[in-house]
Amino acid sequence: MYQRSVRLVGASLLVLALAACGSRLDPNEVAQAGGPGQQGVVGDGTGVVAGDGSGGDTGGTGGTGGTGGTGSTGGTGGTGSTGGTGGTGGTAGSPTTGKGSSTGGVKAASCAGFKNQTGITDKTITLANVADISGPVPGIFESSQQATRAYIEYFNSQGDICGRKLAVNLLDSRADAGADQQAYVKACDEAFAAVGSMGAFDAGGAGTANDCGIPDIRAVATSPERQGCKSCFATYAISTGLIPDSFAKFMAQKYPDAVKNAAVLYINAGAAVPNAKSMAAGYEKGAGWKVNYVQGIDVAEFNFAPYVQQMKSKGIKAVGYQGPYQNTVKLQQAMQQQGFKPDFFWQDPTIYDQRYLQQAGSAADGSWIYSANALFEDRGNAEVQLYLSWLQQVKPGAIPNYYGLYSWSATRLFVEKAIALGGKLTRASLVDALNKTTAWTGNGAHTAMNLATNSTPPCLKAVQYKSGKWQQQSPGNYMCGRVVSSGVS
Missing domain, CATH: 3.40.50.2300 (Response regulator)
Incomplete structure (x- = not known):
């Protein structure tokens, strides 16, 4: 009844962090929860x-x-x-x-x-x-x-x-x-x-x-x-079918070969499905990426090794994930165990959390996030x-x-x-x-958000975890570009 073709691009934690917390929960309990x-x-x-x-x-x-x-x-x-x-x-x-x-x-x-x-x-x-x-x-x-x-x-x-x-x-x-x-x-x-x-x-x-x-x-x-x-x-405020191209273009400049053979994996539930597909399509359309492997991973999946093997066999050089940080840890540890090291790994700010770093250990090294808000550091x-x-x-x-x-x-x-x-x-x-609030920044805590239209903001930071801390790698305060219609909603 109250439909609007809007969901959250960064829905990775929202979708099933609480319903799954990785694969720690019994599938029946997960199903009952939601x-x-x-x-x-x-x-x-x-x-x-x-x-x-x-x-x-x-x-x-x-x-x-x-x-x-x-x-x-x-x-x-x-x-x-x-x-x-x-x-x-x-x-x-x-x-x-x-x-x-x-x-x-x-x-x-x-x-x-x-x-x-x-x-x-x-x-x-x-x-x-x-x-x-x-x-x-x-x-x-x-x-x-x-x-x-x-x-x-x-x-x-x-x-x-x-x-x-x-x-x-x-x-x-x-x-x-x-x-x-x-x-x-x-x-x-x-x-x-x-x-x-x-x-x-x-x-x-x-x-x-x-x-x-x-x-x-x-x-x-x-x-x-x-x-x-x-x-x-x-x-x-973000719309599913509208993808900012600033992070994708930044990574394409930094890793021009890797973005021609990328993978996007996601937790196979809820809004993560269209959000991951929209990101893959938006990055291809807006920044010239080639995403050759788009794959959901079921909520109750314990074994991430087959997905890592698929990426190895396809020669994947860039890996993105949408899901709870607990599952990010499992994916990255599986990659580490199989000796699979892409040129870069990226996710939304779900992993910008001290608990992710504590659980991931060395597997977190080199990870990238895009962020629409200022860093705690x-x-x-x-x-x-x-x-x-x-x-x-x-x-x-x-x-x-x-x-x-x-x-x-x-x-x-x-x-x-x-x-x-x-x-x-x-x-x-x-x-x-x-309804008249079109450029709210929370006094500089985040980039300008249009609450009136719930539109995806065009400005992001590119941030990497290295040398034991999160560090902004993109120039200026935020990188601002176009917002691309991915065709996915």
Whole structure:
């Protein structure tokens, strides 16, 4: 009903990272996780963040995923998904004025006529964040809830919207369409808007969000149904059939022979299938590549060796993959075991994650990604450093990833639009404002995104992992080129 011919080019993690996590899960469990009609349990998730600042979880495990600023570690706050409780103030060095401040330096409209409404009381504006937290891969999109909480903590440490602090209800969509739908029923009834949400089966709540008109500013919209929802937007906006040619041309200049005999492999499920085929066709059409091997790998496949052998026999010199980073590790390790070393290996930013590096080990060396956002290693990018700093404030030890960064961006977007509307803030007026947003960069966190049309951005970075770190290899900030129609949708 809410179809739009749009899916996510970088859908590799979204498709089955949560439903498969490589081949670790039993196939029956995988099928059950995403099956139609499955009714998940929506977490209560009331995470009120309505003080001045530094409540947080008691910690976490894993590396920090980058060399960015660490900020303060914050208080010990509540555990689980209860959000911060306010407290001792903001992170040292956070800007209080201008574009880098929590208000983005937006001129505040008059608050005259401001009315309490769904999710808004005299003291609080309640938002919702819906993400896959439990399910086949626990915590798969926890970074989106962490980032949303982090921005709300940041904002509440500095100001308010017409006298009201922000609060957030953290809801669990459980990697399940039924749970996503239940979560959006709750969000429609209790929250003014949803921000920073992230789920692989987000079709479930698309109709609910559309019908109730709740502004839904997501990190990514993963299904055509969600992308067709009239009140839903994504700060990472991409169309399946439109492929930017900048990365493909950069690699063609660097590896002119390799791109004439390339392979594209993908997890054989969901949106990864058209996305991989669209990328292969787009690279051929836009940059003169020749992709001679396009192959899906089933979700339950344990043995990657036959696919590696096929590539060896075909003399493949460049390998691309679309799928969860756990499967990337299995593919690259199989390549390593069979002594197959193409001229280059590439993927989307799914593998731009400290956990991928930890699992892949030496197999990760030399890998390339294309990225539409700034790197966590970029100490000169103030917005990225704010994200990293405040992430550690709410969840010490949390590992950042690009889904979290786009959730941070989505929460900032809500704040800036709400402040600009002032006393005219309603669900409908916010949706109207978002429909006019054509070049949103999240204060420099990522390349310009057109939320109004959900168009693929033409600008990317080329980044390589070598000498133990991710390094941008392309010139300038972003390479900008054409957006090519692949003919695949």
